[in-house]
Amino acid sequence: MNSYLKEKFLFSLLILSQLLTPALTKAQYWIPDWEMGGDMESESFGWSHCNAGDVNGDGYDDLFVGAVSHSEPLATEEEEGKLYLYYGGPDGLSLTPAWTYQPNVMTSVTGFDTGAGDLNGDGYSDLVAGCIQWTGTIAEQGRVLLFYGSDSGPSVLPDWEFQGTQVQELMGSSTALDGDINGDGYNDLFISAKMHDNPETNEGKVWGFYGSDSGPVGPVWSYESNQDDAIGGFPVSYAGDVDKDGYDDIIIGINAYDFDEVNDGLAVVFYGSVGGLSTTPDWQASSGQKKSNFGHWADGAGDVNGDGYDDVVVTALNMESEEAEVNEGYAFCYLGGDTGLAAEPSWVTQGGQAEANYGYCAAGAGDVNKDGFADVIVGAKYYENGEFKEGSGYLYFGSPDGLETDYCWMEEGNQDSAYYGRHVDGGGDFDNDGYMDFIASAYQKSFGLIENGKVEVYYGKPRESDWHFSNDSVCINDTNPVPVIDGMNGGNFTASPGLVFVNPVTGEVNLAASGVGIFEITYTFPGEFCAASVTHTLSIGAASDAAFTYASTSYINSPLDPDPESVLGAGASYGLFSATPAGLTFISTSTGQIDLSASAAGTYWVYNTVTTDCIAIDSFQVTIIQYVGITGEGMLPAIINLYPNPASDLVIAEIQNYHPGEVIEIQIIDNTGRVIKTEEIICLLGSEKKEIPIRNIEAGIYVVSFISEGRVLNKQIIIMNK
Template sequence: MERSKQTNKDGGRTVPGTVRSVLVVGLVFLTAFGMVLMPMAAGGSSPDVSQTSWDGQSQDRSDQTSGLEGDRSLSEARTTVHGTNGNDSLGETVAGVGDLFDDGTADVAVGAPHAGDDRAGAVYLFFGPVDEGDVDANNADLTLAGEADGDWAGTDVDAADLTGDGMQDLLVSAPLSDANGASSGAVYIFYGVDLQQYAADGTTEISLADASVTLAGDSPQDWFGMAVSAHGHDDTADGEGPFVAVGAPGVDDEAGAAYVFSGFDGDVAVNVNAGDADAVYTGAAQGDQAGWSVAAVANHTDDGEVVLAVGAPFHADAGAAYVLTDLNQGSSLENAHLTLTGEADGDRAGWALDAAGDVDHDDRYDLVIGAPLNDRGGVDAGAAYVHLAQSHQTGTMSLSEADATLSGEAAGDQAGYSVSAAGSGDVICNGYDDILVGAPLHDQGGVDAGAAYVVAGGDGLEGDSSLSSAQAKLYGESDADHAGHSVDDAYDVTGNGDKDVLVGAPNHDDAHGAAYIVEGECPDDTVPKETEERKDKEPEETEEPDDKEPEETEEREDKEPEETEEPDDKEPEETEEREDKEPEETEEPDDKEPEETEERKDEETEKTEEPDDKEPEETEERKDKESEETEESDDKEPTVVGELEEPDETDTPIETETDTPAETDTPTDTPTDTPTDTDTPTEADTPTDTPTVTDTPTETDTPTDTPTDTPTDTPTE
């Protein structure tokens, strides 16, 4: 996520909340927003932790590090949650929300921003342990339904103990809500005590209008709630009280802003406007779309401070991520403690970001940043950067100097569309926290089937490497699934003692969408590191057997990363400039639904706008079909799959609603043109400048380069 989360509580352990992420909104506008967890219903059987991997290969566990590894189809996931209706796009957001119901087992939330006849959106909660096999969203333990048509509720989700009562509180965003004007946006907070009462009463569906607290954007087209992140009471060893951070990339002509709210003692006013926030951090320049992603990162400095990371994927065309240490006073993001800038024009750095856990075992949480249109591994192959906790770093530095750079395998993959910590830390079983990186347009399971990579923490996580050398790859089931649109840490939602991960594929099965729960497979003799509290709480020291050394996830020198596709065959087609050609609308609910910008499979995708910067598009058909010439980095927009975009009648969602931001350079999976001013986000109108899963990541439903009604600048799928 999106996918951007905070710590949550899992049976007494802190669990990170969610993006997207993104989109949140990976879904709608953000690609990172994302995070959906599926709990196994009571009575579900625990999977057998066998000695073989999914591909049948015998695993050598003598070094106690043979956890989740190898290439695996998501068709073999332990649990698959399926969307109920076509175009629901379930899985645009996935989130591990910790133990919401205080029963000792982690729970999961899955977002479907397009659910409902007119995209009111919904979030489905599953109580852990989650059932094994196929699960329909209609069978969720509790459904939170959007308040009004076109709200895109479920664009981002997170959870944390805000009130100090020991229970997780749930946050759900709806960036296209009309609370204070068209697409002003809203964030709904449900206190854990209220959720438990609903469960006790046997309630299975409630409206977001019944939230304990509602935070609302101030003005039309603010897209308040594009991303949310929370820091809870159980993460306050650093002295920072609980707070909620909300991204609003449409504020002030898309300069964007991040809002910080605190004081959640259970008695806070039921309705709070953005203008009443404790602190506001504004974008450095118009069009930056700051707040596209946000993430609270606990214990990030030597002093144990919690920091707030804010993504601005259109800053100076390359994108940027800001690290804020003083959260009591608002200011311009130009005054941030640290500014991490994208390597090259059109990279869309900051499209997604999240706490990475303690990947180097120094007892401080690190940061992972996605740039889905980076060209290191090929045009729009994408990249994810790991920034280790460094309290002495201030000022501005390029992400080319990041501690570790993970490049996409092939052109058009849009790796970094979503990022997250993996499985509450260690699913590789080497004693170090691990990382998840989504690449929604990867082609191993089919054209644009997508993939999520599990990258092992440890000594090997440094320098430059290709994701082809990742410890594990979880690839989509079929063409245009856009798996990896959202990823998240699932904690132990299956109840077998191992850490699990979540992967969203919002375009699966004609955009019904799917969310997968994949189990970790640590051998019994492995002593996993306790890293439940990744973001807002100091990570606990892990036990590492004296005789066990962490494995390096990649051997860069002796092993060349395998290329799944030839870059030449997978270069995204040039996106049309929206001004010259209007994207086709797949559905337009009440003027507020994003249009889909391209049809990827049998039909040439329409060209979305070409903002001055490059937006990643979704590659139409990289394998069997020669891709059209890719635009120059300045003109190309990433298209991210599954971003709050409405899937085209063709299989690929193209979020081009005029209401959503229309940035063309952003990944197509996420909104392409940042939110447009129109009331209903068009899938093509969502930010296109951000990576789009199509040739240029332009999730039509996600924000396009210029947020009209909903951000379209983010990558659209």
Template sequence: MRRLLLLTMSLFLLVILTGCLMSSEEFQEIYEHSMDLDDDGHRDPKYEFGDDCDDHDATVYPGASESCNEVDEDCDGDVDEGFDKTWYLDEDGDGEFSPDPVVSCTAPGDVVSRNPGADCDDRDGSVRPGAPEYCDGVDNDCDGEIDPDTALDAAVWYTDGDGDGYGDPASPLSACTQPAGAVSDDTDCDDGEATVNPGHAEVCNDFLDNDCDGTDNTCARTGTLSLANADVIILGGVQGAEAGVAACGIGDLDGDGVHDLGIGAPGVTGRGRAYVFYGPITADSNLQDAPATIRDTETGCLGAAIAGGSDLTGDGLDDFVIGDPCWGDTNSDGHADGAVFISQEPPSGTESPVSDWLTINGAGFRQGVGAALSTRGDVDSDGRADLAVGMPYGDRRETDCGQVSIVHGPITENPSTSSGIQLYGISEGQNVGVTFTHDLDANGDGYSDLLVGQPEIESGDYRGRVEIAFGPIREDSSLGVASTWSGGDGYIGLGAAVASAGDVNGDGYDDILAGAPRTLGSNWTQTYSGKVYLVHGGADGPDDLDEDGVIFSGEGGTEAGRALSSAGDFNGDGYDDILIGAPGDGDDLGGAYLIYGPVSVNRDLEDADLILRAEEAHHLAGASVCGGYDLNGDGYDDLVVGAPGHDEIGVDAGAVYIIFGRGL
């Protein structure tokens, strides 16, 4: 208390003394300065009416001019208003500015911009918009994506759909890291099958190229096979039956999903017989054990021709068609009219009469109706199979000029030969109808074409001709004016057999086969080695026979080309194959030759991929051949070879051989 009193008294004395030493003006000046220390005319806000936001800086006061110096000179609460202090730098010198602003009254560097850039890393000159991407964990092009699939050094991967460790070369992927379900290998030839890849061992008869080497690795049949070792042998039932004059798959008659076999035996009892063996067929047999035996009470040669593989009657099942060119003589002129019989239901039993079948007969004329048949074509492209019937002795224009009658399906009642479309010969002895097929589309226009062989027509020193009439075929016409190949180049009997080869070269067009079982040797002597021509189809029709055809040449007296057929895809490689019948002449062993597609160069038949040798001479093995049907139900097309001269049961009892397909 005493100290406070002394201090108060001292201050009082100081004030009295000061007042005694200065004037009132001086005192007022000192007083005013104490409230405006920087003398800018504005008091410190702590005094009444004070508005100076910085009473220590005479340049700072309300109404002062604003400068860019980080100071609020005019005391309005805003610093450096009216000045743009935002800058964007390019610190790495890559030409792209940073999107992050730098605030400064002066340019903060040598390379600056007032506008933001898109450089996502302005410290790395390799990172900028538009820069190439690499697999380096960096977003090189500043698009927000790190190591995209488009990176320059991205690896190529391949989809491994079956998980076998081998990739599909048709499904490449680019990625910096291995994608799920992809591998670096690109050698899988079937990425939908885990048992197919270059590291897998080949497995025969599974339809797969397991090791992806493009070959069957000896799985397919090759070399020479005696027909005595055929997978199935069906013997003729009686002496003289001539079983195998005609033998072929006939489609699926009973609708069980497996192809059935038809056999013609025209020599049985002077009337002939036809037989059906229902698939699957896996064991040897005898015609007398056939599930269905078709007979006729009329004298004839029933079974001289057979066909099937299509639904002619429109009931949903394939039909069996049998030709009997020796049937009937309704005008008693001593010459057969011929007839064709069409099944209306699956035949059964040991005595199935053709009287219950649909019938086409020769209508009282010497025509030989049924000498040849074709059932798997559609010449008007209406989606329904048409039946083609050969009448080689018809004489519409000249004696024995012959004709082919095409009866459009569905066939539901007995048609006459005149009810169909007639394609007839124009020359005596032309014998149109002795051999033909309409089971092909050689120019790919969607219409079946008619291929006709005329082996007996003469042309100078040569004999034979092959003609193709392109579909659609909707009206009668003569043959001899369509695309034609005549005998020449040393062959005789060109057209003794013709057939569709299927698509041997895989170009989408059906190819054709034409046989010339007799040839001219040196000194114009006739030989029986035979030749077969393969002519590839195309948009403009088949190639030229002599210039572009592939020639298969027989040897000795084999009569190669006496019978021909597509073999279907016997080895499962995706290409159709060729089966050539060579029944032999005299002491020469007959047989058949299998050529695997694709094929494009001439070959000797002794170099065929598979040679099927007759058991003995005079068996006439190869008199009929057929392929393209799966008779044992294993998925592979099988081969059928007829040997009407086989004599185990009796002279000319005949036999039919089945060789099962196999390969990949």
């Protein structure tokens, strides 16, 4: 970077970071949903931690924690370190560890870094941990341990290990296992030794191993910084898929690298491919500020702006904007795109306090508030606000424009030398509610025991001002809609001109007073950390009317009867007619006229659906009765009249042109085919009449069958009894 570009870049960072400096005066909304302390004094519980994925296959993510100073017993195994695994569940994380591991080797510092992913493709997440000061045959060579997950949890002893080969190499300085760089379906393992020499002293080195069903393959790739005292590979992390090519990418921090200035630091990214990683970085960035230690932490941020490309977060823990705020620390977000990561950061924020080391750690938090945008968490290990070096952590929500300018969660150590924010992480869903959860720790905080360390987990949830309507499109004649507040009650609703509230506190909308239109409604919650307002749109449409009836509730599917037409109510409109269940046929679905002869017998609900500004639906029940007439050659030769029709109390059957002495049976049949009344006529005279009482028969449409010697003639009658 030439001097002009460097000055321009630093000036831009100064202006942008002043806009994004955390405000430290707002009230708090979040409290820990799960908290745990170490099981012995001075254990450094929470030095490292991560979302472990689903280690036992129960559908819930689990939590992996390292306690680097665990000493049991102190005399012979001082600082051996200890690993803890806590299972997730419907109520969140368990309060007791499901699995622990101790190496029983003094000063191993087990758990210096922790990671997880499914390396062997068996569906269970596996655990990886660094033991940076482990001594085998070489002093402080370090080693990395891998434990395979299963339905019964991790194995008791490591399933695989990789040891350093140099004195004080510190193998296991960083680990990464939560991605697949070559797209073969197995997660791949990356590990580092930040003090590796070859030949440059303390240049650092990163190794890559492919995953497979039989375990790690390789190393198949490595990277060295090629500069004395650069401390490369602390950290190494997955960047996500920054160019959306289907392969995960790797980001490496080299925080003591001399790029433009002494110890300005460097971060490099290697893009994944079917053939793995290239030997030279595909992307790199530096701060351009002397001793800023850019790249002290680097991690995948997730997709913070929802454009489909993953993004990264990088920190410079000793960067400063002015002399009075020496070593305040900065964090940067670089957006992904078609060609990879952008050259310039889209978001920069600073600690705003001298020696705070804001950005000591940073991580993608996942989508904590489930708004479709990934969020980022940043720690400031040495922040002070009443307590010496208590530390703090900050959560920033993503948005269509990228990370927001202000944090939405902030917590402090609230204890001298607690070092809250030395490690932060996220991206797990421990209770499987769809909201990602995030983690922060204070590894030297006294929580039940002296300096045992504490880990806090915050379960994801909506932001304070989140709200929604159950239906954001209503009709003016509907029930007044009331917003559902997803965040916190106690705020106030406002709206664009024309919309009238019944109550601006509850947000109930007076539809009749508001009238037809599209309105913006905003809920503002005072005193929260970040953006205090969320706006949604409500559409109020003009009323529709679909009311209709038919002249009768029952019809016979006779080809001789007229097909019934619908009758609209006053002010109603024709829409689209339909019926359930299947079997009823319309002559026209626009008018609702029924085709009786084509319809099957049965009872149907007929619907008129009118769609204008609003949707209106009305229904009417119709029963179709099976016509039971027979062919002409078998029909009764008599001439039969049935009157009055419609009738009530009494109906008369008049029969002419019959055979003398013929007996005719008369049956009245309901719409189920049941014979409900039977009469008989003996034909002796030239014309016979039969009065049939019907006063006890319910109103409806019936079939009257005249039967003689196997011959049948059917008539339809409407009975009007009340």
